[in-house]
Amino acid sequence: MSAIPTSQAGDKTTGDLKGPVAGFGLAAAITILFNTALAWVKDAYEPLNAYMASLTGHHWRTHGLVDVVVFFVLGYLFTYRNFHINGSRLAALLAAASVVAGGGLAVWFLLV
Amino acid sequence: MSDIILFAHPTFGVLGILAAVWVFVEALNASEANRSRIRLAAFVVAGCIVLAAVLGGYWYTVFYGHEKAIILKGPWPWAHNLVMETKEHLFFIPLILALYLPIAAAGNLAKNGGARIVVMVVAGFIVLNGLAIEGAGAVINYGVKVAFVHTGVVGAE
Numbered sequence: 001m002s003a004i005p006t007s008q009a010g011d012k013t014t015g016d017l018k019g020p021v022a023g024f025g026l027a028a029a030i031t032i033l034f035n036t037a038l039a040w041v042k043d044a045y046e047p048l049n050a051y052m053a054s055l056t057g058h059h060w061r062t063h064g065l066v067d068v069v070v071f072f073v074l075g076y077l078f079t080y081r082n083f084h085i086n087g088s089r090l091a092a093l094l095a096a097a098s099v100v101a102g103g104g105l106a107v108w109f110l111l112v
Numbered sequence: 113m114s115d116i117i118l119f120a121h122p123t124f125g126v127l128g129i130l131a132a133v134w135v136f137v138e139a140l141n142a143s144e145a146n147r148s149r150i151r152l153a154a155f156v157v158a159g160c161i162v163l164a165a166v167l168g169g170y171w172y173t174v175f176y177g178h179e180k181a182i183i184l185k186g187p188w189p190w191a192h193n194l195v196m197e198t199k200e201h202l203f204f205i206p207l208i209l210a211l212y213l214p215i216a217a218a219g220n221l222a223k224n225g226g227a228r229i230v231v232m233v234v235a236g237f238i239v240l241n242g243l244a245i246e247g248a249g250a251v252i253n254y255g256v257k258v259a260f261v262h263t264g265v266v267g268a269e
Contacts, residue, residue, distance in 0.1 A: 015226035020215050025230060028212040032205050039201040058173040060200055064165065067204050071211060087226015091233040098209070098237045102202055102244075109197040 015087040023079030024071070025090045029097040031071040036101040038063060040108055114175045121168035122249055128160030128210065129242035135213065136235040142221035142228050150231070154217035157238060161210035165203065172200060179256050186259025191252050199248040206241040209234050 017025065042049040042059060052062040085093075135153045138146050176196075183192040213234050221228040 015224075015229070017224075017226045017230070021219060021227050021230065024212050024215045028208050028234075031208050035201065035204045035208070043197075060169065060173060063201070064169065064204060064207070067208060068211070071208050075215075087224070087229050090226070091229045094209070094230065095233050095237065098205055098241070101205055102241065105198050105201050106194075109194050 016084055017087050017090060018082065018084035020075065020079045022085050022090065023077070023081075023083050024075035025094060026078050026083060026085065027071050027074035029090075029093045030074055031067055032094075032097045032101045034070055035063075035067050036104045036108075038066065039105060043108070043112065114171065117167050117171045118175075121164055121171060122246055124160045124164035124167065125242055125246060128157050128164055128206075129239050129246070131156040131160055132210075132213075132235045132238040132242065135217065136232055136239070139217070139221055139228055139231045139235065144220075144222055147220060147222065150217050150221060151214065154214040154231075157213050157235070158210045161207055161238070161242075165207050168203070179252075182259045183252070183255040185263075186255060187262050188255040188258050191255025195248050195251045195255070199245055199252070202241065202248075203245055206238045206245070209238050209241075213238070 042052060042063070049059050052059040052066075056062045056065065131153055135150060135157055138150045138153055142150065180192050180196070183189060183196075213231065216227060216231045216234055219227050221231060
């Protein structure tokens with residue numbers, strides 16, 4: 001992270017974001033949605049749940065580690081590919097991802 | 113030892129929520145004067161939420177099985193089937209947001225309106241998710257209690 005100057009954080013007049021703020025922001029939104037999708041799939045497909053449990057001793061541990069790895073890998077990928085986005089748009093994306101992912105988990109476990 | 117871990121988990125969760133409120137308020141009033149404080153608060157959020165995850169995760173994977181069995185035999189099996197199942201996966205949302213917060217708060221929020229909005233939204237959702245998760249923990253705890261009451265264990269009431 002220290003290799004990326006803070007001046008890449010963005011621009012006041014346009015609200016545009018670039019550098020790690022934009023790259024890791026998009027990565028966070030994707031990871032949050034991925035987290036819910038993985039919860040659905042492993043809950044519906046027991047062999048995946050068992051495989052994830054066999055990797056670390058518990059499916060939840062593997063799930064968390066995969067989420068963190070996805071977040072950092074995507075974040076570095078988007079950052080170094082110079083992804084940029086408007087700040088308001090990224091904030092809306094993160095909010096929407098959080099609401100959809102959280103609601104998706106609750107509805108899934110309510111119905112299943 | 114398991115009780116210490118069990119109580120430390122929501123404690124760090126609450127501290128993380130409070131620190132996220134701190135970040136939100138500092139970002140709302142972002143200036144050159146509080147720039148370093150915003151960064152510090154963002155790292156405090158990340159540290160507390162990671163600790164809550166590690167402690168809660170350890171307790172959940174090592175000790176929770178016994179309580180799960182009790183809840184499922186009691187009158188509130190949904191305290192596990194719905195609430196715990198949702199909580200254990202919902203927790204990863206504020207965890208990811210907390211890991212992102214120091215990155216989002218690294219720049220000068222007083223000069224970057226876009227980053228400021230992102231920091232406030234991220235901190236806000238850490239608070240909302242955190243409160244929901246704290247509430248879920250209370251419901252799960254009560255699921256064990258009503259199971260004991262239901263089975264007539266002396267002292268459970």
